[in-house]
Amino acid sequence: MQDALTGLQETRAAIARAADDFGRKPEDVTLIAVSKTKPVDAILPVLQAGQIDFGENYVQEAKAKWPELRERFPQARLHMIGPLQSNKAKEAVALFDAIHSLDRESLAKELSREIARSGRAPRLIVQVNTGAEPQKGGVLPADVDAFLTSCRVTYGLEIEGLMCIPPADEPPSPHFALLAKIAARNGLKTLSMGMSADYEAAIQLGATHVRVGSAIFGARDYGTTG
Helix, strand or coil: CCCHHHHHHHHHHHHHHHHHHCCCCHHHCEEEEECCCCCHHHHHHHHHCCCCEEEECCHHHHHHHHHHHHHHCCCCEEEECCCCCHHHHHHHHHHCCEEEEECCHHHHHHHHHHHHHHCCCCEEEEEECCCCCCCCCCECHHHHHHHHHHHHHHCCCCEEEEEECCCCCCCCHHHHHHHHHHHHHCCCCEEECCCCCCHHHHHHCCCCEEEECHHHHCCCCCCCCC
């Protein structure tokens, strides 16, 4: 079984090396420890080691784990990195500090409504389907500019950045470069890109947030459920 503390230390060191290699500051790259499918007792040592940012894929799973953990670690920040159903917008706004998977008008509408109602405004990041994969969520690259305008003008949402998950069977760097190009022309500073297998390449191309799960926690427990 993967020692999460060793995985965390090694990942932090690798991020620092990659940032240094590419002329960036390590503190400009936020590590999101992807804790999806991991129980509280697996997450606890990583929190105790000072890790602040964590990623979850499912609202219900996060609701089952994180209220207890956040009572003990109020500084923790929770990122929604999986597909978000529009009917879960209320729960997501209440629970998450950042949502990385905004990808359609119906979700923008529900998030806008819930943010106005609750007064709580998680950071919003638009997911881009850089590989145009039909099975994957995300706005197509050609549609991102118009979608951002709609989010801002129609729904009054403040969009912080973009996220992508490159196709598993393609080199990731062209996808990271495309995401960075789209973000730059839209004045967006946040780039959520890079997972356990490719975060060094993402850092080279400007990632501000990397989503690392298996390199920290070990293989996913898919039998029970970056």
